[in-house]
Amino acid sequence: MIITIDGPTASGKSTIARMLADKLDMYYINSGFLYRACAYVFVNECHYTLDTLSGVSADLIDTWVAQRWLVYQYESLTGARVLYQSRDITPYLKSADMDRASSIMATSTEVREHITQWQRSLACDHDVIAEGRDAGSVVFPHADVKIYLTASLDTRAQRWQRMQREKYGVLTTLDKALEAVAERDKRDAQREHAPLVVPYDALVIHNDTLSLEGSIAYICKSIQVRGFARSCK
Secondary structure (H helix, E strand, C coil): CEEEEECCCCCCHHHHHHHHHHHHCCEEEEHHHHHHHHHHHHHHCCCCCCCCHHHCCHHHHHHHHHCCCEEEEEECCCEEEEEECCEECHHHHHCHHHHHHHHHHCCCHHHHHHHHHHHHHHHCCCCEEEEECCHHHHHCCCCCEEEEEECCHHHHHHHHHHHHHHHHCCCCCHHHHHHHHHHHHHHHHHCCCCCCCCCCCCEEEECCCCCHHHHHHHHHHHHHHCCCCCCCC
């Protein structure tokens, strides 16, 4: 079984996908970690910068990504982690710098193609919940259930502002948060390869006023209504 959850920045897709994977006993694919892992390798091993990441060469991508030197793992008790040449690099992927770097990497057609194949290979061995910005539209267009999470720009900017403070210790004004989220939305929607769209046949959920628990309950009910036997714990 494959469930996809797409949506723009700060729509809550990562948190909800992780919680839903636990409730449905499924394997969670955090696409953001995959892009962050690539960014980490290219910045730290190949000396790319934020200004040059969008132009990573295809040969390097083949070497560092396609050769499986990066390994993604997920367990419900420990969460998602990425190994690089058998070394756990997960703690390094959670910085604000890697957040910015990964959004730039995601504009590369070659990188997206490799990460698409990476996700599909994971789905060969597991029932998966995959989240991202093209999970239901490109990576798994024939997914059993597709969800598209969204909220107003103001709501998402406030969430992004809170995340920057709580996760990275970065204080920013609401105006700066609005600018950052709007810029990311524009980059995601206008990129040439796999732009952010509402996937065909997706259930669209506006979660401005929904709690996490309310969103999970709504998705679980929708899955059951669509005739799938999975039940939430």
